[in-house]
Amino acid sequence: xxxFHRMISEQIPRLRRYAWAxxxxxxxxxxxxxDTLTRALAKEHLWQPxxxxxxxxxxxxHNQNVNTVRxxxxxxxxxxxxxCASTLVATTDPEASCKLRELxxxxxxxxxxxxxxxxxxxxxxxAYDEAAxxxxxxxxxxxxxxxxxxxxxxxxxxxxxAQHHREEVHARAA
Numbered sequence: 702x703x704x705f706h707r708m709i710s711e712q713i714p715r716l717r718r719y720a721w722a723x724x725x726x727x728x729x730x731x732x733x734x735x736d737t738l739t740r741a742l743a744k745e746h747l748w749q750p751x752x753x754x755x756x757x758x759x760x761x762x763h764n765q766n767v768n769t770v771r772x773x774x775x776x777x778x779x780x781x782x783x784x785c786a787s788t789l790v791a792t793t794d795p796e797a798s799c800k801l802r803e804l805x806x807x808x809x810x811x812x813x814x815x816x817x818x819x820x821x822x823x824x825x826x827x828a829y830d831e832a833a834x835x836x837x838x839x840x841x842x843x844x845x846x847x848x849x850x851x852x853x854x855x856x857x858x859x860x861x862x863a864q865h866h867r868e869e870v871h872a873r874a875a
Contacts, residue, residue, distance in 0.1 A: 705745055706742075708754055709738065709742070709754070709758070712754065712755050712758055713738070715755060715825060716734050716737060716738075716759075716762060717730060717731075718824070718825075719759065719762065719820055719824070719825060720733040720734045720762060720766075722808070722820045723762075723766055723813075723820070724766070725809055733762060734762075736765045736769075737761050737762040737765055740761050741758055741761055744761070753831060755827075756827065756834065756835055759821065759825075759827070759835045760834065760835045763817070763836060763837075807853075807854050807857040807858055808854070810857070811853060811854070815846045815849055815853065816850065817846075818832060818836070818847045818850060819851070819854075821836070822843070829843045829844060829847075
């Protein structure tokens with residue numbers, strides 16, 4: 702196995718997580734990951750060693766997803782984002798489990814543009830400038846979409862500013 706193939710295979714869990722969060726359906730997420738990996742292998746010659754492989758893969762995935770959605774619109778098919786039941790990591794704490802389901806549902810209701818930015822920056826830890834390059838939008842648009850997504854989640858989950866501030870302080874202290 703070449704170094705390129707090994708490095709790509711190490712990114713599969715992150716690709717799967719991001720794909721599922723984008724399309725919210727296991728089968729479609731698996732298809733998106735497979736299409737992304739196929740495209741990456743076919744375009745190996747375009748990747749520049751020393752650059753961010755994950756950002757390159759996310760860019761391929763984003764473009765593949767956009768193409769799939771456009772094709773579905775052209776063909777008159779629709780994609781039901783709410784189609785699959787949301788399941789997250791199991792926990793023995795019923796309150797935490799309920800909160801995770803609520804968060805997952807709230808993320809699923811975000812507009813796709815906000816959800817993409819939230820997932821890249823918040824979940825995957827991608828820098829704003831890299832997220833902008835992946836999504837082919839200005840960095841200011843990344844910041845704006847992220848802010849709107851966070852505000853929407855706070856409203857949907859009924860998190861007030863004082864509670865949000867305490868959570869941020871607690872997160873920084875950890």
